[in-house]
Amino acid sequence: MPDLDYRYQQIKKVTLVAVVTNVFLSVSKISLGFIAQSQALIADGVHSLADLISDVIVFVAAKHGNQEADEEHPYGHGRFETVAEIALGLLLVAVAALIFIDSLARLYEPERLFSPTWFALVAAFFSIVANEGLYQYTLQIGKRINSKLLIANAWHHRTDALSSIIALVGIAGSMLGMQSLDAVAAIGVSLLIAKVGWDITSRSLRELVDTALEPAIVEKIREAILSVDGVKAVHSLRTRSVGANALVDVHLLVVNSKISVSEGHQISERVMRELIAKIEGVTDVTVHIDPEDDETTAPNSHLPLRSEVEATLGRVFKKNDYYKRYKQLNLHYLDGKISVELVLPLSLITDRENIEAVLETFSGYENLDYIKEIKVVFG
Template sequence: MDNRFKQAEFATWVGIVLNGLLAVMKGLVGWLAGSRALIADAAHSASDVAGSIAVLAGLRTAQKPPDADHPYGHGKAENVATIIVAILLIVVGVEIALSASKVFFGEVPSAPKGIALIAVLISIIVKELLFQYKNRLAKKINSPALQAEAWHHRSDALSSIAAFVGVLGSIIGQQMNYPILLYLDPLAGLLVALLVIKIGYSLAKESGLIMMEQVLDKEETEPYIETVQQVRGVSRVDELLARTHGHYIVVDIKISVDPTITVAEGHSISKKVKEALLKKHSNINKVFVHVNPYSQEPS
C-alpha cells in the first residue's frame, strides 16, 4: 500500500471514530433536550459514518493494480464511493426535511433545553477541524473520495451552526415569551436538510461527469500538448484527449512523425512521448500513443 492510500485511509478512520461519537452525543442530547435541529444534526453525522465506510471501501479498491478486466486500473472506485456518499446525503436530507416540516402542519413546537447548545458547539468545532484536515490532505494526494468526505464534514459544520441558531432562538423565545421564536429550532432543521441535499446533489453531479468519462477541456490539456511538442521527432500533435480516472489522468494522443522513418523509429518516438508525459505530469498514470505519418492535413 503506497503512502497516498495510507494517509487517506488514516484520515477516513479518524472521521469514522469522531463522527460516530458525535452522532451518539448529538442524538442523545437532542432527544433529552427536545431539539429537532440537534436530532437532525445527529442524523447528518450518522450519515457521515456510513459515507466514510463507503469511502474506505472505495480507497481500498482504487489502490488495486490494473488487471485483465480493468486495464485502466481501479481508480474510479473512488468516484463510486463519492456517489454513494452523495446519495446518503440526499436521503438523509429528505428525511430531515420531512421530520422538521411536521411542526408547520399543526404540531406545536417547544423550546429545547440549554444543554443542546453545548453539544452543538462541540460539533461545530470538531467538524470544522475535520474539514480542514481532510480538505488539505485531499488536495495534496488528489483524492476525489476524500474531497467529498471533507465537504460532508463542512456541510455538517454548517448544519450545526444552523442548529445552534435554531436552538438558541427557541430558548430565547420561550424565556421572553415570544412563541414565534419557538419555530426557529424546526426551521433550522429544515435549513440543514436543504443544505445537505444541495451538497449531495453537487457531489453526485461532479462524480457523475467523471464516471461518464467527460474529457478535460482545452485549457487543462494545453500543458500536456506543450510537453509532447518538445519531444524530438514529433512533427505535430494531431489530437490529445485526457480524462479523469479516479485520482489520476488517462491520456490518449495522436501524433504525426516523418513518414520516411522506420516503424522502429516511430515506436521510439511514441515511447519518448509517453515517458515525457509521465515524468513531467505526476497526475498522469496512463498514456496511449497513436503514430500517424505527417501530412499537411491532420489525421
C-alpha cells in the same frame, strides 16, 4: 504519484479518525437533540450519522480502489472510488429529503415544535469545532495523495460544520423566543446536505461516463506534447479520469513523414514520459504516430500491405536483375498512395553513366495506380 499501499494506509488512517469522531458526534447530537428538545440538532446528528456511513464507504472503496491493475482490471481499480462517491452523494440527498419533509411538517403543526435548551447549544458548538478539524485534516491528506474520494469526504466534513452553525443559530433563536427557528434551521441543514450530495453525485457521474479533464488541464497536456522535439501537431486528444488517475490518448503528426519506426516510437515514449512527469495525476498515455494529417489527406486504408506490393513489383521487374539485388525495400503510405524506396548495393555503381542506366531500368510501374513513385538509392 504516491505508492498505492502508502495511499491506502493514509486513507485508512484518516477514515478511522473520522469514524471515531462521527460515532461520538452522531450519538451525542441525536441523543442530546431529543433530551434538549432541538430538531435542528437531531437533523445535524443524522447528518453526522450519514458521515459515519460515508466513512465506511470510503474505507471499503479505498481498500479495493488502490489495488494494482490486474488481468480483469487492466486500468486499475480506480472506478471503485467513483462508484463509492456516487453512493455517498445519493445517501446525502436521501437524508436531506427526510429531514426536509419532517421539519416542514412540524412548521405546519406548531404543537410538534421543539423547545431547545442550552445543552443543545453546547453540543452544536462542539460539533462545529470537531467537524472543522476533521475537514482540515482530511483535506490536507486528500490533496497530498491525490484522492478525489478523500477530498470529497473532506468537504462533507465542512458541510457538517456549516450545518452545525445553522443548527446553532436556530437553537439560539428558539431559546430567545422564536420557536419555529429551530425547525427552519433544520430545513436549512437539509438543503445544505442535499446540495453537497448532488454536487458529489453529478461530478462522479461525469467521471463514470468518461467526461474529459478540465479544459485548462487538457490545454497543459497539449502544450507539453507540442514541446517534444519531432512533434509537429496534435489532434484527436482524448482524456478521462479513473479514480485518482488521468488517462490520455492522442494522435501526433510528426515533422518528417518518412521517419523510421524506431524514431516514431522514441518520440511517443518521450511524450509519455513528459506527460507523466509534468501533469499531475496522469498515469497512462497512449500515443498514435501519424506521418500526415489524416483528417485532411486522402485515406490509405485501401492500399495493399508489403507482401502484396513485393509480389506485384516482383512481377513488374521480373526481368530486372538490379531489382533482384535490392538490400532494402521501404514503403511510405502517404496521401492515398505508396512511395517506394529501393536501396541497392553501392557495388552496382561504376560511374555516373552507370547510375543513370540503373535508374532507367526502374520504369514500367506507371500502370500501378497506387504507386506514387519509386525512388532508388544506393547504400
